[in-house]
Amino acid sequence: MLLSWTSSQVRAAEEPLLAAGVPLMDRAAFALATRVAGLLRERRGRVGGARVVLLVGPGNNGGDALFAGAFLARRGAEVVALAIDERIHAGGAAALVAAGGRVVPAGRAAAGLASGADVVLDGLLGIGASGGLRGGAAELVDALAQRGPAGPLVVAVDVPSGIGIDDGEVPGAVLPADLTVTFGAAKPGLLLPPAARLAGRVEVVDIGLDLAGSPSVARLDAADVAELWPVPPPEAHKYTRGVLGVVAGARRYPGAAVLATTAAVLTGVGMVRYLGDVGDLVVARRPEVVIGVGRVQAWVFGPGVSPDDASQRRRIEHAFEGVRERGEPAVCDAGALELLPDRVGAHVVLTPHAGELARLLSDRGEHVDRATVEAEPLRWVRLAHDLTGATVLLKGATTIVVGAQGATYSQADAPAWLATAGAGDVLAGLLGALLAGRADDIHEDPSLAAALAAAAALVHGRAADRANPGGPVSARGVAVALPETIADLLAGA
Ligand SMILES: NC(=O)C1=CN([C@@H]2O[C@H](COP(=O)(O)OP(=O)(O)OC[C@H]3O[C@@H](n4cnc5c(N)ncnc54)[C@H](OP(=O)(O)O)[C@@H]3O)[C@@H](O)[C@H]2O)[C@@H](O)CC1
Numbered sequence: 156m157l158l159s160w161t162s163s164q165v166r167a168a169e170e171p172l173l174a175a176g177v178p179l180m181d182r183a184a185f186a187l188a189t190r191v192a193g194l195l196r197e198r199r200g201r202v203g204g205a206r207v208v209l210l211v212g213p214g215n216n217g218g219d220a221l222f223a224g225a226f227l228a229r230r231g232a233e234v235v236a237l238a239i240d241e242r243i244h245a246g247g248a249a250a251l252v253a254a255g256g257r258v259v260p261a262g263r264a265a266a267g268l269a270s271g272a273d274v275v276l277d278g279l280l281g282i283g284a285s286g287g288l289r290g291g292a293a294e295l296v297d298a299l300a301q302r303g304p305a306g307p308l309v310v311a312v313d314v315p316s317g318i319g320i321d322d323g324e325v326p327g328a329v330l331p332a333d334l335t336v337t338f339g340a341a342k343p344g345l346l347l348p349p350a351a352r353l354a355g356r357v358e359v360v361d362i363g364l365d366l367a368g369s370p371s372v373a374r375l376d377a378a379d380v381a382e383l384w385p386v387p388p389p390e391a392h393k394y395t396r397g398v399l400g401v402v403a404g405a406r407r408y409p410g411a412a413v414l415a416t417t418a419a420v421l422t423g424v425g426m427v428r429y430l431g432d433v434g435d436l437v438v439a440r441r442p443e444v445v446i447g448v449g450r451v452q453a454w455v456f457g458p459g460v461s462p463d464d465a466s467q468r469r470r471i472e473h474a475f476e477g478v479r480e481r482g483e484p485a486v487c488d489a490g491a492l493e494l495l496p497d498r499v500g501a502h503v504v505l506t507p508h509a510g511e512l513a514r515l516l517s518d519r520g521e522h523v524d525r526a527t528v529e530a531e532p533l534r535w536v537r538l539a540h541d542l543t544g545a546t547v548l549l550k551g552a553t554t555i556v557v558g559a560q561g562a563t564y565s566q567a568d569a570p571a572w573l574a575t576a577g578a579g580d581v582l583a584g585l586l587g588a589l590l591a592g593r594a595d596d597i598h599e600d601p602s603l604a605a606a607l608a609a610a611a612a613l614v615h616g617r618a619a620d621r622a623n624p625g626g627p628v629s630a631r632g633v634a635v636a637l638p639e640t641i642a643d644l645l646a647g648a
């Protein structure tokens with residue numbers, strides 16, 4: 156699991172070590188230089204003679220870049236530091252000059268110099284940033300951005316300068332990085348859209364911080380998902396494994412019912428019950444599915460359901476009674492989002508995309524549109540959780556989940572090919588099966604619903620990759636890839 160910590164948490168963890176004289180900056184800069192040297196060796200065979208440009212801001216982030224530059228200069232690189240401010244880390248600058256590097260003010264020629272380098276280290280701003288880049292730093296990054304995509308490798312020092320460290324906002328110009336070397340712990344902005352896509356690969360360097368309190372945003376990996384998975388014990392039977400009720404589809408949208416039930420069956424659950432008007436089609440495609448009412452451990456509501464469909468609406472409203480009275484976990488998707496009661500518990504997982512989340516919030520007096528949600532997704536997902544009580548999973552290139560007790564996840568496992576009709580129906584069925592398999596545990600600890608939602612997002616993305624690596628996928632293809640994807644995850648492959 157990749158955990159991230161806010162800038163104030165990181166600062167609090169640094170304080171006692173700095174007071175005790177622990178050389179944190181040396182550790183950070185050495186690790187940074189080692190990574191950069193590795194990149195240079197990969198790219199051009201050796202460090203000697205490489206052209207390295209440091210973009211240096213006024214704080215310790217610039218200090219890291221300067222000390223790393225000194226290390227690279229000692230290895231024979233040609234290192235130039237472009238200082239965007241009169242203030243500059245004095246010790247770092249002296250070390251660079253002593254090692255044979257140069258420090259020059261970032262003037263008109265700066266962007267040209269930087270774009271001719273083998274590698275650029277972005278040390279303009281780190282966790283001391285307030286707002287987006289200003290002044291000379293913003294001008295330099297703008298000028299570099301205009302030079303187009305080809306050019307030097309960019310390594311962000313701690314974070315790409317100018318991102319919202321704690322919320323992933325991108326308030327202005329940011330130099331997109333190929334690699335971010337981050338110190339002590341990942342920062343939330345490296346995992347959250349829209350900033351996350353500017354960070355490139357993220358490498359966390361351990362500088363010995365002892366981080367206290369809860370992490371801000373977590374990202375599950377395959378091993379975490381394997382641990383969360385409801386693997387049936389030897390004595391399992393279909394009712395102990397969980398029964399999932401699916402209220403989905405309509406004569407007009409039969410595919411959603413087929414996809415949601417197919418995904419649930421292939422994810423593995425004791426039984427899937429289907430409630431709706433297209434049971435004949437569902438059974439023709441998935442003979443394992445049982446039609447009609449009966450006891451269930453969890454629900455999926457909404458794929459292919461329009462709120463003006465009176466019979467499906469009745470079924471969902473009726474089922475919500477069980478969700479409230481007996482605490483049955485539920486996925487509330489698509490058309491069912493408009494049928495959500497005012498307050499529910501975190502055992503209910505909403506799965507909107509940005510437009511649906513904007514509508515849900517607007518219906519509750521927070522008038523936002525899709526673009527607003529996309530600019531600050533974590534903020535709005537948190538608000539939706541606060542307003543409804545539900546666990547909220549916002550679908551997107553990076554999926555964000557917020558649940559009980561502040562549990563927050565960000566998953567970026569899906570290829571862009573997964574943005575296709577029906578993919579959401581598959582996710583709903585997959586997540587519903589997970590909720591059914593762990594319904595008792597969710598009852599004990601509703602924050603588990605958020606972890607399971609993040610796990611579903613990871614499996615969904617991996618199944619899409621498996622269905623057709625590097626190429627287009629159909630929603631059905633993703634569902635069909637689920638059993639082998641899950642088996643691989645459980646085997647640790
Ligand atoms: N503590 C340690 O020993 C360790 C620290 N480490 C490293 O230090 C980094 C944190 O360093 P930091 O605290 O000095 O802040 P940093 O991000 O460099 O910038 C602050 C300066 O920028 C300025 N400024 C602010 N906003 C701005 C804007 N929007 N646009 C333009 N300028 C802006 C601000 O000026 P002011 O607003 O105060 O006038 C201030 O001068 C951290 O990310 C990590 O890399 C590691 O080595 C581990 C050990």
Ligand SMILES: [K+]
Nearest residue numbers: 277280312316
């Ligand atoms: K930086």
